[in-house]
Amino acid sequence: MRHPLPLAALLLAAAGAAHTAAAADLTVEIEIPALNVAEYHRPYVALWIERPDQSVAANLAVWYDLKKPNKEGTKWLQDLRQWWRRSGREQEMPMDAVTSATRAVGKHKLSFADGAKPLGRLPAGDYRLAVEAAREVGGREVVYLPFQWPPQKPQQLKAQGKTELGGVVVDLKP
Template identity: 45%
Template structure:
């Protein structure tokens, strides 16, 4: 008896993913005029190569010719690594800015085994700009780093 195509596909679909979750903390700022930061999260192969945007949080409620995309270039490192070539919005990647708090983002499940660099960059109007990078090894090993002003703890954990 031949195995059915359905059974073969079922085994592929049920295979466990080797993905991870990155948790980003946006700290509460004690300032008179607070604007939520734009945040970009992306991955690059450790030896160099094309960057892959995992999440991008920016002002989505603005209207007009440039809307909230006008200030995406303030995320300078992300912008140079491929952000300027990206057309937003991107389903499953882009979203609105976040209030202070802790947020989790799933890293892509299709990452090939190897070494990567995870970067998280934040830029805030009338505020600062900060970039935090962490090494990432797939299959996932946990990692942690912390920003000083615009970003708090950034952690990677296995799902």
Template identity: 35%
Template structure:
């Protein structure tokens, strides 16, 4: 009986995992030589015809309410103001460096991926690309912008 329960549970987890799509997003936050440097806010989200889904959000987590989230303009208009960002995708701001984040997009298979980076007393960068899990393209490359270095996106399952 226990072996059957373990087998059924394993099949259920395998079934769920088989439908979950992931993306690995590799990017760099550049270093700036300014006296008053502020770590940037970073938002990564997916927009499809059916839904918008926040995948990553780095912001000030010291306060319950972060009044500066509205500065991530596109993300705020599409997702943030509705207040349904799951806690598991949020984290504190990070300084200059290279980052690699694996993001769970669930069952989304065709969508636009957006990456928005905003820095107080700095600039704003918004990068986007269509992602389609039904095609053979495994990697996507986005050119660097003022607040973010070149981005590589790798599809996974």
């Protein structure tokens, strides 16, 4: 006697495991440093992935002042110059799964899964992660970390900001 149901369940489980194994994860830790300044404002921060031609493959996060009335906080987004020129001016704020409030001094971890918003399905290839920060009555800084997607093995990339950003750590997992 044949048992087609157990065989079908086994095939579905194997297909699901193969799909899960192909999924990749990207985790980013961004440090907002404590600055000894007379007038401190939390920075606006944009995090995105760009292709070799510098076009934006995915907007991952934009931190800005969401609480200002009449969306007034959005007018300062253009101070994130690189992000603004490459993608920001074309976006409708707030962006689902991307925008959130500014963050305080400290380390902040963000995780992104292949196939899920806002990363989506990133085609295989060479990319670079960009993190840009700008502060009112302060400076502006961009940090770039090149990487290949999907990662073939677990990998950790690090960059160090000089003024508006502290350490930026990227963990890639196949």
